[in-house]
Each structure stands twice: as C-alpha cells, then as structure tokens.
Amino acid sequence: MSAEAEAHGVGVIRSLTCCCCGGGAGRWAQHWNRDRGYGICRACLDGPYAGSDPAELASLFGTEGVNYAGPATLPADAEARVQALKSLWRADPALSASLSLSDKLAAIAEARKFDGVVM
Numbered sequence: 001m002s003a004e005a006e007a008h009g010v011g012v013i014r015s016l017t018c019c020c021c022g023g024g025a026g027r028w029a030q031h032w033n034r035d036r037g038y039g040i041c042r043a044c045l046d047g048p049y050a051g052s053d054p055a056e057l058a059s060l061f062g063t064e065g066v067n068y069a070g071p072a073t074l075p076a077d078a079e080a081r082v083q084a085l086k087s088l089w090r091a092d093p094a095l096s097a098s099l100s101l102s103d104k105l106a107a108i109a110e111a112r113k114f115d116g117v118v119m
Helices: 003-008 042-046 054-061 078-091 093-098 101-111
Strands: 013-018 024-029
Touching: 078 093, 078 101
Parallel strands: none
Antiparallel strands: 013 024
16 A cells, blocks of 8 residues: 555545535545545435446445445335334324424334344
C-alpha cells in the first residue's frame, strides 16, 4: 500500500457517512476513491444509483461487501410480522391513536430485525 493510501485510511474499517444522502453508510473499509470517512449507503445504491454500470460503481464506491453493504435479505416472516402489527393497529383505533408515527415506524423496524440487524 502506498504512503498516500495509508494516509487516506484506505482499507481501514470505520463508520462511514453516505456521500450521497449524508446518512450513515455502515462500518466498511475505506475506498481509495472516496474522501476519508465517506462511502455509500445501500438505500442510495438502490435509489439514485440503481441500474448503474457495475464497473462505474466499483470505480466510485469499491467492492460490495467490503466497501459497502450488499442487498438486504429480509427474514422469511418479516412482512407477516409487519402485517400483524398493522392489523392490530387497525383493530384497536385507541392503540393506533396513542402511537406516534415514529413509534409505529420503530415497531415495524423491530419486526424486520433478523439476528439483531435491521434489514
């Protein structure tokens, strides 16, 4: 590794900020073509960069699973758990009214957890 690459932190596993949306991009190895501390989040790869040429993505962001997250795979029963929550809220309007939108979104995120990781 060159002294310049070492100084840039290339290959160092760290928490990265998404260069596209400014949100968290996870803990990944620093890619040589990104400013130090920046990477790409999966949501931006699936949104603004969806359908991009794989060679261009590799040049810009590195290698999937090394420099950024691969596609998420939900547990088989995740959507069934989310639908059960929604059914509960529809069946009990008082419960639904007592929960803020952020409480509901947090419950949905919890229902989609797989081995402690939100997908």
